[in-house]
Amino acid sequence: MALDDQSRQSGVWKSGKGRGRRTPKGRQLDDTAWAEVRALLADRPRRRDLLIEFLHLIQDRYGHLSAPHLRALAEELRIGMAEVWEVATFYAHFDPVREDTPPPPDLTIRVCDSLSCELAGSDALLSALRSGTDPAKIRVLRAPCMGRCDTAPVLEIGHRHIDHATPEKVAQAVSAGDFHPEMPDYQTYAAYCAQGGYETLKDIRANGDFGAVQEKILASGLRGLGGAGFPTGRKWGFVRAEAGPRYLAVNGDEGEPGTFKDRFYLEREPHVFLEGMLIAAWAVEAETCFVYMRDEYPAVLEILRREIAALEAAGIVERGYIDLRRGAGAYICGEESAMIESIEGKRGLPRHRPPFVAQVGVFGRPTLVNNVETLYWVAKVCREGPEILCSAERNGRRGLRSYSVSGRVKTPGVHLLPAGSTITDIIAAAGGMLDGHVFKAYQPGGPSSGLLPAALDDIPLDFDTLQPHGSFIGSAAVVVLSDKDSARAAALNMLRFFEDESCGQCTPCRVGCEKAVKLMQADRWDRGLLEELCEAMADASICGLGQAAPNPIRLTMKHFAQEV
Numbered sequence: 001m002a003l004d005d006q007s008r009q010s011g012v013w014k015s016g017k018g019r020g021r022r023t024p025k026g027r028q029l030d031d032t033a034w035a036e037v038r039a040l041l042a043d044r045p046r047r048r049d050l051l052i053e054f055l056h057l058i059q060d061r062y063g064h065l066s067a068p069h070l071r072a073l074a075e076e077l078r079i080g081m082a083e084v085w086e087v088a089t090f091y092a093h094f095d096p097v098r099e100d101t102p103p104p105p106d107l108t109i110r111v112c113d114s115l116s117c118e119l120a121g122s123d124a125l126l127s128a129l130r131s132g133t134d135p136a137k138i139r140v141l142r143a144p145c146m147g148r149c150d151t152a153p154v155l156e157i158g159h160r161h162i163d164h165a166t167p168e169k170v171a172q173a174v175s176a177g178d179f180h181p182e183m184p185d186y187q188t189y190a191a192y193c194a195q196g197g198y199e200t201l202k203d204i205r206a207n208g209d210f211g212a213v214q215e216k217i218l219a220s221g222l223r224g225l226g227g228a229g230f231p232t233g234r235k236w237g238f239v240r241a242e243a244g245p246r247y248l249a250v251n252g253d254e255g256e257p258g259t260f261k262d263r264f265y266l267e268r269e270p271h272v273f274l275e276g277m278l279i280a281a282w283a284v285e286a287e288t289c290f291v292y293m294r295d296e297y298p299a300v301l302e303i304l305r306r307e308i309a310a311l312e313a314a315g316i317v318e319r320g321y322i323d324l325r326r327g328a329g330a331y332i333c334g335e336e337s338a339m340i341e342s343i344e345g346k347r348g349l350p351r352h353r354p355p356f357v358a359q360v361g362v363f364g365r366p367t368l369v370n371n372v373e374t375l376y377w378v379a380k381v382c383r384e385g386p387e388i389l390c391s392a393e394r395n396g397r398r399g400l401r402s403y404s405v406s407g408r409v410k411t412p413g414v415h416l417l418p419a420g421s422t423i424t425d426i427i428a429a430a431g432g433m434l435d436g437h438v439f440k441a442y443q444p445g446g447p448s449s450g451l452l453p454a455a456l457d458d459i460p461l462d463f464d465t466l467q468p469h470g471s472f473i474g475s476a477a478v479v480v481l482s483d484k485d486s487a488r489a490a491a492l493n494m495l496r497f498f499e500d501e502s503c504g505q506c507t508p509c510r511v512g513c514e515k516a517v518k519l520m521q522a523d524r525w526d527r528g529l530l531e532e533l534c535e536a537m538a539d540a541s542i543c544g545l546g547q548a549a550p551n552p553i554r555l556t557m558k559h560f561a562q563e564v
Contacts, residue, residue, distance in 0.1 A: 029075055033068035037076060046076050049363075051087055051345035055094055056295075056326055064095040064103040090347040090503075092143075092329030093295050105136060107179070109170065110143035111155045114257040115443065115479050115493050116406040117145075120152035128167045129155075138174070144331060144497060145257035146296045149406035149479070150413045159298040181298035184267040189310035192271035198316060200383045201275050204282060210240065213283060213382065220386035221399050222378070225261075226251050226334070226371030227445070227474040229463040232378070235368065238358045239284045242366035248286035249362055249369045250277055251339055252293040252300075255331040256446035257497060258477030261402040262372040264414040266300045270307050273372055276379035278317065284368045288320075292339050294327045301326060331501035335543050336369045338503065349505045350543035373402060395420035395460040401473075403461070405430045407480035408437045420460040423452075426478055437482035441560070445474025447494035448544070450551035451487055453559040470555055487560035491552040492520045498549040509546025512537040516553060525564040527557055 040057045044050065054077075058069050065088050074084045088096040097103050111117075111126045129140045148154040151163030155170070158179025162169050173179075192198070204213060218233035239246060254262045266273060281289050293301055304324055312319045330348045333339045337351035340362050351357075361367020370378075380388050389399045397420030406412040410431030417429055423442050433439055439454045444461050449471045452459075459465055466472050481490060499513040512533055519530055534550030541547045557564055 030068040034072040037072040049345040114145035116149035117153040122153040147260040220389040225373040239368040250291040253334040259475040276375035332503040394418035408482040419462040441481040443479040446477040448548035450555035488563040491556040494552040506542040508540040
């Protein structure tokens, strides 16, 4: 209802009893901020699920998320300011700023504090950078694993990574002022097609039989390589059996510290992955492929933008069929249902199951979730036959594993070995132990798998072989420790990571991780109390983060009792 002049002058914007006010309740819409947000969004559709993508646009342009910009974004998306604020504050790579708070400095340095980087001296690097930089101009932060453990210690300036980082290298990078990602030399669409790329996809689309393709995948023994290890062909069948429309969601959020195999393949052969993804999409008749890629991989994100555009230009896919989504710094989004929540533009909170995402996934529809490396091998198997995997055998195990190896070895990196390889085989493939270091312990599959002693050096590192020892292979992130390292300190590093990355949804994980870190900092561990805490976390946590977080504690108390 229009207001008369007298009402405007008196500041009354609504009629009725009670004291009038000059504005509605809540933050007011700032015209300048609204115009800036509209300019950034341009002609993009104003969809609720694109909230995180839009937050990235603002963060990249202005270096933070001001309250007026967030209010303007809420207006554009026709959602509440509270929804925008809760999403912006959930993810580590966003900097929401209230009206009475100064924005962060223009430049941020994130120093990785994962176990591999800590072994390589990241604590000293962090201290040197904090004491040697002006905090008003450069913000120096601790950050979780960046997936570059083979070049530890690592840090990120803006979107540029510095491998084997030193204060001198940082000073040079700051002086140069180039904070964009360094692009690797990768196989382009044209180069891939010159070697027969996408011929398998075209043949399957024209003549393929789902049963035959599924049988080929099953015969290869391919399992989910993100950590869960579920047979890939069976998962396809479950999703395809559900009523459409169906989606495919690629889990590219390999945030498990020590893991970098997905980055390794994407920075070299992105189209092997993309062809495998499109074969999987054909198999489940997916209407859209969502590729969820972690924000810590800016070079990979740029590669995928370029090569997806090349696929669209070549007519391999229709424009928009592959929907690339950028994570924002949340380990929990590696859990498939939390990733789906993030794809929908929400906080990455794991869902209660059942129902499973194969039944109720993205936008409530049946969704196939596969890992990057899994889809990489799909293309290989469909082109070269199941023998490429199942013909490899060692210690009674079949298949190949991409082990991300770091720590006290001479040649850290991704090493492709038979799935039945032991830690002895893996250390040998990585050039052996560093000079002057004696093998003491190893982490077989990221922090979630805990720490095993060198005495257990004859166990095949594969699915189902480590469970009797209280561990598991997970993402095959192998970190090797020596006699110069403390198992107790390594376990504390792992629990601090879980404390930081807990989504906070359930009390056993949120409070349990915090309490565990405090107890583990004591001169002597209270073993009884820690075991009670581990039992509560493992039994009552909603998702795998809280359920697996006790593993480093339990295995350290079991195998390295003299240290605690």
